[in-house]
Amino acid sequence: MKKNKLIIGMLALITALVLTACGGNEETTPNDDANTGTENANEEGTESKGNMDEEDSNSMEEMDHTGMDHSSSGEVPEGLVEAGNPTYPVGSEATINADHMEGMDGAVATITGAFDTTVYMVSYTPTTGGDPVEDHKWVIHEELEDAGEEPFKSGDEVVLNADHMEGMDGATATIDSAEQTTVYMVSYTDTETDQEVTDHKWVTESELSPVE
Template identity: 40%
Template sequence: MMMGMKMDGLEMNMKSKLPKGLKKAKHTKFRVGQKVTLKAKHMKGMYNAKAKVAGVYKTNLYEITFKPTNGKKTVKDHKWVVSKELKAKGKLKAGKKVTVLANHMYGMKGAKGKIVKVHKGPAYVVNFTDTKTHMVIKNHKWLTQSELKARK
């Protein structure tokens, strides 16, 4: 049996959907279909992976710390979720307590946490081949523009 992909100690939900109502970003540095190299280290096998942009959305990204609903240990500084994946009273800003609506990983949806950092968008979704397992990861959410590098 093959182990599922893990990130921050939690198993990734490969069937997680995009939040409804996201607006596509226009005039971004990278466009849908463009080949890129990943410069993020969100999980093993991601850094320097070859990828293709699957979506670009006009939204800020949020780094969060949260306590998973499945009893796993607190996830610190998780990158990234977008505003439609957080529920809070008032403006989303660093230090704000939130309920996580995202389900990128099992134990994430419904978790209580707080925003650690806000990053101005756009938010990218990518398809990439894991450099360690060679698994193809489809629609990985989320990456910032600075976490992508153009490739020929």
């Protein structure tokens, strides 16, 4: 009897120790802590990456804007005729009333060239790829391949021999509109970036007004 009681007592003690050990394992959760830390780190990393992407995007937008340069060498196509009595003579000033690109509208320009020609608004796909350019202002008659004495008409297909923009030279374009007028080459200060733009091509006479 004493032996049986002793055995029963030992079994009870062992059972209690086993239960205590099991309970301790349930309460200790190092893996959970590690997982929580990993999740927090991932969340912080994702948030940080998102902020960096946003900053990079803003930087790219700023670079795209400040990197634009609409100056030219001042050279004009062969055969282009200087205007005999332009409204705005070379060396005079005029206010630009056009928004071909940012920072142009409202700028005070110095006239660096005045020519009588046919000016075209065109649509084309850049030779460098990318989205089609629609209603580009302006290309003049002397900047079109195989341009004869007669002006092209709206709807005509032409090849551009101008490099005002990347991917323009050699591109096939459709004439959107044609107008016989005086066109001007101008220099001005960008109203948004304060960047000096020299010998910009082209502004039409209707897009200029006297400086007030």
